[in-house]
Amino acid sequence: MPELEGMLTRLGGELDYPPTPELAPRVAARVAAEPRGARLRDRLAWRRSLAVALVALLLLAGAALAAAPGVRDAVLEFLGLQGATVERREQLPRLPGTRTLDLGRQVPLADAPRALAFEPLVPAAPGRPDAAYVRRVPGGELSLVYRRRPGLPPAAATGIGLLVSEFRGDLLPEYVGKIGGQTTRIEQLTVDGEPAIWIEGAPHFFFYRSPDGALEERPLRLARNVLLLERGDVLVRLEADFDRERAVEIARSLR
Amino acid sequence: MEDRPPSDAELVTRATRGDASAYEEIVRRYETIAFRTAWVITGSAADAEEAAQDGFVKAHRALGRFREGAPLRPWLLTIVANEARNRVRSAGRREALALRVAEERRPDGAVPPPEAALLDSEQRAELLAALARLSEIDRQAIACRYFLELSEEECAAALGCARGTVKSRLSRALARLREQLEPAREASDA
Numbered sequence: 103m104p105e106l107e108g109m110l111t112r113l114g115g116e117l118d119y120p121p122t123p124e125l126a127p128r129v130a131a132r133v134a135a136e137p138r139g140a141r142l143r144d145r146l147a148w149r150r151s152l153a154v155a156l157v158a159l160l161l162l163a164g165a166a167l168a169a170a171p172g173v174r175d176a177v178l179e180f181l182g183l184q185g186a187t188v189e190r191r192e193q194l195p196r197l198p199g200t201r202t203l204d205l206g207r208q209v210p211l212a213d214a215p216r217a218l219a220f221e222p223l224v225p226a227a228p229g230r231p232d233a234a235y236v237r238r239v240p241g242g243e244l245s246l247v248y249r250r251r252p253g254l255p256p257a258a259a260t261g262i263g264l265l266v267s268e269f270r271g272d273l274l275p276e277y278v279g280k281i282g283g284q285t286t287r288i289e290q291l292t293v294d295g296e297p298a299i300w301i302e303g304a305p306h307f308f309f310y311r312s313p314d315g316a317l318e319e320r321p322l323r324l325a326r327n328v329l330l331l332e333r334g335d336v337l338v339r340l341e342a343d344f345d346r347e348r349a350v351e352i353a354r355s356l357r
Numbered sequence: 358m359e360d361r362p363p364s365d366a367e368l369v370t371r372a373t374r375g376d377a378s379a380y381e382e383i384v385r386r387y388e389t390i391a392f393r394t395a396w397v398i399t400g401s402a403a404d405a406e407e408a409a410q411d412g413f414v415k416a417h418r419a420l421g422r423f424r425e426g427a428p429l430r431p432w433l434l435t436i437v438a439n440e441a442r443n444r445v446r447s448a449g450r451r452e453a454l455a456l457r458v459a460e461e462r463r464p465d466g467a468v469p470p471p472e473a474a475l476l477d478s479e480q481r482a483e484l485l486a487a488l489a490r491l492s493e494i495d496r497q498a499i500a501c502r503y504f505l506e507l508s509e510e511e512c513a514a515a516l517g518c519a520r521g522t523v524k525s526r527l528s529r530a531l532a533r534l535r536e537q538l539e540p541a542r543e544a545s546d547a
Binding site: 106107109110111113114116117118119120122123124125126127128129130132133134215216218219220221240272273 | 377380381382384385388389391392393396402405406409410411413414415417443444447448456457458459480481484485499500503504505506531534535538
């Protein structure tokens with residue numbers, strides 16, 4: 103009955119649609135804020151591997167340098183995942199004071215998905231987390247906190263045995279950054295076929311960039327051993343006093 | 358000299374070379390259809406706004422992989438629709454699409470369509486009531502094809518189905534809409 107189709111088309115012309123927001127200037131602002139990240143991630147996605155760029159590193163690392171005021175040492179190596187960067191520098195920034203963790207709002211784990219644009223991944227290997235937190239960033243960020251338990255000794259500053267953070271790396275390019283020194287072990291690997299970076303030993307630092315690409319003022323934090331890995335669009339970060347094998351075992355148990 | 362607006366292909370080429378104003382022009386060109394498509398999928402203006410905005414940002418990142426000569430609009434709508442569906446999936450729920458007819462509101466002094474093109478108020482009320490009784494899936498298919506007048510390819514992107522199944526989904530949705538309209542017709546004929 104073409105008459106019905108005609109009526110529907112006419113009805114479409116009379117509908118009260120919600121007013122279209124002015125997207126163009128907002129998209130333009132976001133695009134302008136992320137050219138480095140966009141180019142970097144595209145290249146990474148294209149090769150589906152961890153790019154190692156030894157040239158023009160200072161340009162790429164500009165955001166990180168500014169995020170750590172006063173730190174202007176040469177960057178020796180630059181690695182990236184979707185949502186994270188890792189740099190090796192000639193000299194490390196000065197050791198920051200002990201910082202309390204700011205993980206966002208504590209929620210029951212079962213309620214976390216409501217605040218997230220992805221399915222939370224919970225590692226089965228260490229048992230149930232003791233607490234879950236969500237932070238409001240595009241796509242949401244989930245943090246799972248585990249108190250000390252066998253194989254996961256407490257961190258001196260926080261008493262935490264294992265910290266697992268997850269966010270949408272595709273929505274938050276270069277959201278987290280790591281800075282390591284010349285003696286920090288930084289290793290590229292794959293976990294279940296997905297790219298990952300292992301960072302071990304010697305002090306290294308951790309910081310966030312704000313989601314809109316502007317620079318976050320949150321200071322550097324001294325980190326323990328860390329495994330960063332991609333799981334589809336999600337960037338997962340595991341931090342604990344563990345060795346690489348234990349970290350990979352925990353990562354493989356993410357469900 | 359002819360002062361024609363730049364084609365999509367020209368804008369894409371310029372945007373790929375880093376011309377920010379060219380990409381802004383692309384967004385302006387398609388923001389309404391992208392936002393409304395996301396609204397049909399999510400049922401929420403706020404979610405649609407976020408999905409459309411994120412979709413355009415992602416599309417910009419992916420411009421280097423856009424196939425030269427391909428139509429731009431379906432490609433953009435595919436990315437925005439994916440964002441919208443991800444939001445619905447992660448929220449585990451969607452708001453029902455609230456279909457209302459605009460009241461006598463012609464903000465920019467637009468000329469009203471000719472009388473023949475308008476529905477009478479009874480037809481309109483009947484149609485809206487019948488649409489409200491359909492499933493969300495049927496309502497979305499009808500909204501994409503007839504209200505937003507998306508192409509088959511764009512409908513497939515918006516509905517998250519294969520291009521080949523758009524026709525069958527639409528014909529099933531129309532059949533169910535007719536079923537919903539029949540009782541009202543019979544009652545008015547009696």
